[in-house]
Amino acid sequence: MPEKKLKKKRIKIMAFALLTVVMLFVSGTGKGSSVFAAGTDKKKDNSVSYQPQIDAAAARKAQLEKMLKDLKDKTEELTNERTELAGHIEALDKQSAELSEQIEELSSEIDTCRLDIMSATEKYLNSKAYADRQYDQMKLRIKYMYENGDDTFFDVLFGSAGISDFLNALEYRMQITAYDNSLYTKYENAKNEAYETGLLLEAKLEELTALEATKEYELESVRTLKAAKSARIIKLANEIGLDEDTIADYWDEIVYQGATIEELTVLEEERLAAEAERLRIEAEYKFNHSLDNILWPVPSSYKITSYFGPRKAPIEGASTYHQGIDIGKSPVGTPIISVLAGEVIHAGYGESAGNYLRISHGNGVVSVYMHCSKLLVDKGDEVERGQLIAYVGDTGVATGPHLHFGLYIDGKAINPLEYLPYKE
Ligand SMILES: [Zn+2]
Secondary structure, eight states: OOHHHHHHHHHHHHHHHHHHHHHHHHTOOOTTTOTTHHHHTTTOOTTSOSHHHHHHHHHHHHHHHHHHHHHHHHHHHHHHHHHHHHHHHHHHHHHHHHHHHHHHHHHHHHHHHHHHHHHHHHHHHHHHHHHHHHHHHHHHHHHHHHHTHHHHHHHHHHHSSSHHHHHHHHHHHHHHHHHHHHHHHHHHHHHHHHHHHHHHHHHHHHHHHHHHHHHHHHHHHHHHHHHHHHHHHHHHHHHHHHHHHHHHHHHHHHHHHHHHHHHHHHHHHHHHHHHHHHHHHHHHHHHHHOGGGOOOSOTTOOOEEEOSEEOOOSSTTSOSEEOSEEEOSOOTTOEEEOSSSEEEEEEEEETTTEEEEEEEOSTTEEEEEEEESEEOOOTTOEEOTTOEEEEOBOOSSOSSSBEEEEEEETTEEEOGGGTSOOOO
16 A cells, blocks of 8 residues: 555544544533533533434444454455465575576586587697698608609619518518508597597587576576565565554554443433433423322311302302312411422412412412411422421401412412312
């Protein structure tokens, strides 16, 4: 892989890592881990899930793991090829060494052959010189004998003291000629022999030279092959090195993604817990504010002395259309509880209502508690469902201690018994 490409890849990985960090900061941080978290916890939007980020990081991690595996497989292949190549190169080196040795031997044989040729040539030239000289001398003597042949012959013949002398002389001359001849033949043979030897040696030299050329050609081929394999092995080593760098990068990012997933998972768990808590509070709020769960306002008495609706006013000043119910058989000081959770919107004294409370429960529902001996909450207070809020009394227009309880929906008085858990 070229250096440039690798750099590009690294930049890509870094850019992704940076993006993830930015995303982390944008979407909020875990409590305690960030300086921003402390003051903004309340405003934190728990409805936005970290799951898409976790999924993205997991997908990226899986992708990287796949890439890592592929690259590792590739590197293994390259490493195998490198090992195989190294074996080839070793074999080629061996072959090269063997060929060089053979060439050296051939070269030495060629040198020896050349020396042998030189000595054969010398022998040939010497023998030839001897043969030539012998031939010339023989020729001279024969010529002399024949040029002066008759005279000499007859000189020999008649100059001899007798036939035996003559024969001796003749034989002598013939012997000389034979000796000359034999010497010449000997030199000539030596010359021919040297010549033959020279021819054979030259043929051998030619053969050796051709063999040497073949071996040199072979050696050259082996070297060329080795050069190619060496170049390939260098390339492989380079590639393996770069791949190992990339593998290390992949590892780094996998670890980074793993840490990101872990961090985000913690955030997601915290978010889910916070969301569950929010839902729980919301459900609790709904429960405590719903008419379905309304409580009886005087736990110690279910005695109704006056029902909701038209009636004859029990005393002067009391209403003829009763806007609630009266719960009696309750001495002064009997506890009154808030029928639902809510906010006290009125706490004070009225001429006919005496000490009374109005509590808003949301959704337009308001409860009213009149003639109390004592109010325990103030306007603006948040009260819980079932909280002690006042005591029964007979303040205002009342014939005796009782609680006048009224229930209003959107400002309209309704019969509380439609909702209250009344038991006889
Ligand atoms: Zn009443």
